[in-house]
Amino acid sequence: MPKAKRIVLADPSxxxxxxxxxxxxxxxxxxxEPAPAPAPGEGLLLFVVQKHSARQLHYDFRLECDGVLKSWAVPRGPSLNPADKRLAVMTEDHPYDYASFEGVIPPKQYGAGEVIVWDCGPYTPDEDRKGHWYHDRAQAERLVRDGVAAGKLSVTLRGAKLKGSFALVRTARNPKDWLLIKHKDRFVAETDVTGKDHSVLSGLMVENLKAMPVRRMPASQLVPSGKKEALPVKLLPMLAESRDIPFASAGWxxxxxxxxxxxxASIDDKEVKLRSRRGLDLTASFxxxxxxxxxxxxKGLVLDGEITAFGADGRPSFAALQERVQLKTEHEIAAADRAMPTVFFCFDMLHFAGVDAREAPYADRRRWLEQCLLPSPHVQLVHAEENGEALYKAALASGFEGVIAKRKDSKYEAGKRSPTWLKIKPTRSAEFVVGGMTRGKGSRAPLGALLLGYWDEGELRYCGHVGSGFDDRTLAQVKARCEKLRTDACPFAEKPELHSPTTWVRPELVAEVEFQQWTPDGMLRAPVFLRLRDDVDPKSVRRTEPRIAARPVAEATSSSGDSEIDAVLRQLDNKKTALTIAVGRHALKLTHLDRVYWPADAALKQPAITKRDLLRYFAQVSPFMLTHLADRPLTMIRMPEGIAGERFYQKHWDPELPAFARKITIFSEHKDERHDYLVCDNLATLLWLAQSGTLEFHVWHSRAKPGPDSGTQRTDSSSSLAALEGSILNYP
Incomplete structure (x- = not known):
């Protein structure tokens, strides 16, 4: 067998x-393993920890300096516990390209065994945690060089698994023996971090390498890289196009x-700016x-993310966030921070320490973000994975809007809507500019409908009006916002045909509207108001197509309800006869849970059935029951003392409803009156009715919300008898 050839660098550097x-x-x-080759010698300094299954399993800890990787073998691996002083034996310097090496070193070769990149990222000396030098490579290398020579080096690591400050200290007994020690900071932990045993590059474990080949990437891709630039002052976020359904593809x-x-979020040392999608400064609000x-x-970091507020059930609440942004005084904002904290979820990094990352593919930016972001209680990394269909299902079950798909090779196109990012939601909606409001009839006299449009070649095109989807609260809010924007001039390029007294408003409000489709003449079919979108720039609104639900909405609701149902059933196991339970984001007070609604029946060998049993039953059958109750006016027969007690027939509902319950106003020919009917379309309302002793549910055969097969799209059922007879409620 010929003797293996040894290669030595020709360059006497x-x-x-x-x-x-x-x-x-x-x-x-x-x-x-890579042969020695010239290192880039510029950009951010990198660290890497490689898990090496050699004769004895160990972890190789490496720091880039002077064109090589200074290396230590750590037999027990790094620890996040400052009490652990891990032996780190200094070994020979390794070439820069070794940082991304993953593979199998053959038997009889030096270090034979499997190697993965267990962690990696940028690092900086921190001069005993007094400063950072990401932005000054020459000074950073000088400090590392001096620290190694002195036998005491303090560094800050930004990796996926290792974050914060660490010390390397040479022992007195042997110049090659050092100790790797975690400094006390917010990243300390007593858990064994080596339990995270997958590669941060390939996702493989060392035992997988014998059977699975690894595709190596250049070592320069392990840390943020790109052209040098000053911290960008004006950037707009990249936007996603809409698509119908999640899909399976390895490239996303x-x-x-x-x-x-x-x-x-723009961060320059201690100075922070939070700018909305419209470019508004939100820093003072958060x-x-x-x-x-x-x-x-x-010194120089730009993060792209979403500020989210959560309800009592831990699910995102856009309404709560909108209320939060309206607060002005420091006292109000501080109180809101205590009562309803917000979280900034980061999903992209555009700039780090003088490096423009926007030209890099998403897969690299995502890895760099996971490294560079230093999480805290209210600054978190958003979850990402390759199984879009599973994540879509889980996202809906957790109360999220849907999912975002991003091509792994996509660049960050600031300010552009790109097909390399896709949003998939179970509802069909789009944003429109509000150009006017009409006067309504009866109880809706102050505001009948909003006139909507979108920008096309510099002109506002009218595309219809929306009058359904409002409740008393949103009616008042939208009316007040429109009143502040009154104008005498019609903002639309062509004045629409008007059927009611109309007030024009300046085109500065954006409404999100759910609708079925565009009609042949360019109007919205069956629009329903969802909410105002203060975070969307009115000038950016263009015509978009509604996207069909990725699966039936009823199925999505059922999946979403499953976790709510489980939580309700667990809470009902509490033996107290009175308690307050959480139903999703809402609180529901329950009393007299041991009250017997159906007495025991000896002939049927049936035990007594209590209010607690009824609540448990309603929760379990709610996915099926709510499908038939949704959007239908409800008449109830209530028996608060059980079937042997007094019965109440209740058709109209005048008392104030809890926040989760919905009612619909219907014109009554009798005495020319209008009455409110309850609509039961969520689990909280169903359980609240059980608490009130509702044992019989009688619903209309028609629904209050238009559907694809509806005989009409009219939703005004309250202004007059003629309106009721012409509305969707008159079409079973």
């Missing part, structure tokens, strides 16, 4: 001298779609988030 020992130990025509990654405010982002310890 300082790095070549440092790598001489590395080269002497390896035959590069027999091992897949998936994230949950959050229902919040899209924000670009001082706690700004304070946490100031702890990112970087």
């Amino acid at each position: 300082a790095a070549a001298v440092l790598l001489d020992e590395y080269s002497k130990k390896r035959a590069f025509d027999a091992t897949p 990654m998936w994230e949950p779609k959050l229902d919040g405010y899209r924000v670009l 001082p706690k988030l700004a304070a946490e982002l100031a702890q990112q310890a970087a």
